[in-house]
Amino acid sequence: MEFLKVDDVYHTYFTKKSAVTALSNITLDVAEGEFVSFLGPSGCGKTTLLSIIAGLITPTSGTAQLEGKKVGTIDNEIGYMLQQDYLFPWKTIEENILLGLKISHNLKKDKIDYARNLLEQIGLKNVDSLFPKQLSGGMRQRVALVRTLATEPKLLMLDEPFSALDYQTKLNLEDLVSNTLKAFNKTAILVTHDIGEAIAMSDRVFLFSPSPGHIHKTFHIPKELRELTPFQARNHESYSTIFQTIWKELESIEPEEQY
Numbered sequence: 001m002e003f004l005k006v007d008d009v010y011h012t013y014f015t016k017k018s019a020v021t022a023l024s025n026i027t028l029d030v031a032e033g034e035f036v037s038f039l040g041p042s043g044c045g046k047t048t049l050l051s052i053i054a055g056l057i058t059p060t061s062g063t064a065q066l067e068g069k070k071v072g073t074i075d076n077e078i079g080y081m082l083q084q085d086y087l088f089p090w091k092t093i094e095e096n097i098l099l100g101l102k103i104s105h106n107l108k109k110d111k112i113d114y115a116r117n118l119l120e121q122i123g124l125k126n127v128d129s130l131f132p133k134q135l136s137g138g139m140r141q142r143v144a145l146v147r148t149l150a151t152e153p154k155l156l157m158l159d160e161p162f163s164a165l166d167y168q169t170k171l172n173l174e175d176l177v178s179n180t181l182k183a184f185n186k187t188a189i190l191v192t193h194d195i196g197e198a199i200a201m202s203d204r205v206f207l208f209s210p211s212p213g214h215i216h217k218t219f220h221i222p223k224e225l226r227e228l229t230p231f232q233a234r235n236h237e238s239y240s241t242i243f244q245t246i247w248k249e250l251e252s253i254e255p256e257e258q259y
């Protein structure tokens with residue numbers, strides 16, 4: 001049984017005056033522990049597909065299942081890491097990382113210890129009683145990652161989590177997130193506009209094209225890159241070959257839709 005299975009999904013948004021088909025004929029599966037990326041121009045349905053996988057919207061037709069069950073029906077399904085960290089400024093770092101556990105009435109000693117250990121493992125010591133504004137952007141995103149992992153979600157959705165950061169911080173965080181997710185055997189979907197990031201972090205890259213959104217092509221990242229950290233992968237000779245291949249494919253997608 002596949003871990004995540006999306007089968008023949010179509011989605012149309014209906015408004016009073018029009019109907020926009022955002023997704024057509026989407027079939028994909030993701031194995032447990034796999035890291036995949038959704039890449040593609042604006043408007044090709046990436047956010048719509050994430051919302052369907054998260055169980056937030058029901059597709060017009062087709063199904064999405066996690067561990068054989070309809071999405072949106074099991075506990076601790078999804079953890080999010082977004083472009084903005086959405087930490088609460090009036091709460092301390094410790095209160096922020098325990099928030100998900102508190103909301104889900106899971107504030108138990110072992111869970112609290114797990115979250116505190118994660119914070120240390122991710123290189124943030126002695127920050128528990130500080131407030132978010134006292135940390136750098138990169139540190140705040142690390143706190144956001146700890147908060148996401150604290151509830152032990154089955155699937156992580158990373159929606160452009162590094163795009164607001166400076167380049168050096170972004171590269172460091174790519175490695176940190178990748179190593180952490182591998183260590184915990186987490187399954188993740190990354191939405192990005194950055195081809196290099198998709199290649200460096202993923203096992204597979206789904207390239208979407210618009211009107212209506214569909215999977216244009218799937219790229220399997222070669223083993224020699226998957227065994228490396230994202231930073232090392234970016235410096236490997238195979239990296240530029242696959243970068244060129246995906247770049248050309250992106251260029252071939254409706255030029256006026258390019259970002």
Ligand SMILES: Nc1ncnc2c1ncn2[C@@H]1O[C@H](COP(=O)(O)OP(=O)(O)OP(=O)(O)O)[C@@H](O)[C@H]1O
Nearest residue numbers: 013020021022041042043044045046047048049213
């Ligand atoms: N709530 C909505 N009502 C009507 N149309 C919508 C709605 N949400 C999205 N759409 C349309 O569906 C299509 C896909 O949008 P979606 O946001 O999923 O694309 P995307 O690939 O995530 O884009 P971006 O990279 O800019 O976030 C677009 O044509 C968009 O205008």
